[in-house]
Amino acid sequence: MRAAVFFIIMMLGLGFSACGSAKRVEVAQKKVPSWYAHPPHSTESELYGVGEGKSKREAIDNALSLIASTLSVSISSSYSAKTVVKEGRVNSSDATYVNQTQSDVKKIRITNYRLLNAAELGFKRFAVLVTVNKEELFRGLKNELEQQFLDISQNEKSIKNENPLAQLAFYKKSLQSLNNLQNTLSVMKVLHEKTDINFYLQKRHRLEQKYHALLSKITFYIKADKEAKRFVSAVETGITKQKFSLKKSRDMYHFTVFMQAKIKKAQSYGFSIARSEINFVTKDYRGRVVGRNLLHIDGQSSQGYAIALQDLVKKLNLQIEQEGIFKILNLNIY
Numbered sequence: 001m002r003a004a005v006f007f008i009i010m011m012l013g014l015g016f017s018a019c020g021s022a023k024r025v026e027v028a029q030k031k032v033p034s035w036y037a038h039p040p041h042s043t044e045s046e047l048y049g050v051g052e053g054k055s056k057r058e059a060i061d062n063a064l065s066l067i068a069s070t071l072s073v074s075i076s077s078s079y080s081a082k083t084v085v086k087e088g089r090v091n092s093s094d095a096t097y098v099n100q101t102q103s104d105v106k107k108i109r110i111t112n113y114r115l116l117n118a119a120e121l122g123f124k125r126f127a128v129l130v131t132v133n134k135e136e137l138f139r140g141l142k143n144e145l146e147q148q149f150l151d152i153s154q155n156e157k158s159i160k161n162e163n164p165l166a167q168l169a170f171y172k173k174s175l176q177s178l179n180n181l182q183n184t185l186s187v188m189k190v191l192h193e194k195t196d197i198n199f200y201l202q203k204r205h206r207l208e209q210k211y212h213a214l215l216s217k218i219t220f221y222i223k224a225d226k227e228a229k230r231f232v233s234a235v236e237t238g239i240t241k242q243k244f245s246l247k248k249s250r251d252m253y254h255f256t257v258f259m260q261a262k263i264k265k266a267q268s269y270g271f272s273i274a275r276s277e278i279n280f281v282t283k284d285y286r287g288r289v290v291g292r293n294l295l296h297i298d299g300q301s302s303q304g305y306a307i308a309l310q311d312l313v314k315k316l317n318l319q320i321e322q323e324g325i326f327k328i329l330n331l332n333i334y
Contacts, residue, residue, distance in 0.1 A: 033119050036127045042070060047132045052125060056118055059128040064110045067132055071108075071187050108184060112140045138191040141184055148177065149203055163284050164218050164253050169333045171211035178204050217253040219245045228261035230309070231278060234317045235259070238325030242333075254285045257329060263312070265305055274299040274308040278316070280329050293330035295319075 039050045047070060051063030110132055117129040152174045159170045181204055185197040220239050224232050235257065236246055258281045266273040275298050282291040297319070299312025319328065326333040 032121065033117065033127065035117050035129050036119070039129060045134055047071075047134060047137075048129065049132075050127065050129050052121070052127050054124060054126070056126045056128060059118075059126045060113075060115065060130060063128055063130045064113060064132075067110065067113075067130070068108060071190060108141070108180065108187060110137065112136045134191050138188055138195075141188050141191075142195075145181075145184060145188075145200060149200070152177075152207070163288075163290055164214055165255065165290060165331055165333055168211065168214045168218065171207055171214065172333065174207055175204070175211060178207075214253075215243055219247050219249050219251075219254045220257060221246065221248050221254070222257050222259060224259040225261065227263055228259035228278065230313055231259060231261065231316055234313060234320055235325065235328075237317075238320040238328065242325060250285055252285055255282055255290065257282050263309070268300075271300045271302055272305040272308040274305065274312045276312055282329050282331060291329050291331040293328060295328070 036050050036052075040048045042048050047067045049063040049066040049070070051059040051061065051066060053059035053062055113130045113132045115128060115130055119127050121127050155170065155174075159167050162170075181200065185195070185200060188195045189197055222232050222235055240246060260279045262277045264275045266275055276296065278295045278297065280291075280293045280295070281289060284290050295316075297312060297315050299308045299310070299315060301307035301311055
């Protein structure tokens, strides 16, 4: 027995000795390239940026973000001369504009770049050095902007015979696509000082005028059967919140929403339930259907059917508030 124990102890000792004598594998960290540690400075014609990431693509994206940040600083510097200092305070509107521009410049897509260097740093990390030619970037932004306005102009011609709601949806979506216009123009102005940004701003302003002119002309009227009348107020509130007028009319900008409802009374586990089926049909001034939808909403209460009906109206109000009235009516404006 003692011999067996001694043998086991000897074997364990030899095992630990072998482990202790094994060579440790050390992975030497790769040397950081000089172009990454000391990247070239941007010049009058070229912008440089370095980036690091888990992949080469991620590293390039980070490098381009750095270049966008450089443009933000340039924009801030150019606008700082326009800020008005009064009694030790910077004009708040100017300061807000500069800060907003700085944050939104990063959203601008930079596609015309050149990859100068790339290296693997080890541990699945990559580093890159990219450059962007200012003149090429300017031309790329300008071409993209002009193509965007050209597309809007061509599509505008195709919606002239559509109903006013479809036209309104077109102008709304067109303006949304131009949300980043001011920031793009700011970058273009920094890259090319003589850029006439008013030319593009006037184009957007024309679209805004057409949108608001349509918005002011479009009217709605609600016609509801006996059961649906309890829901009229909720629908009217949803429409007026979108800045449309409610009135009877027969002109080409008028729409009528027809509402029908079926409500059934039920009981379940001590609760009174009001089960509704609400049908919406929206027609233009000629009587053509432009949208229809069917909703099923249940109201419930432990205090009786009358309260369950109130809960039903409350739930429709909440759904309109969350989804928007035009999704409820299934009109393509949202």
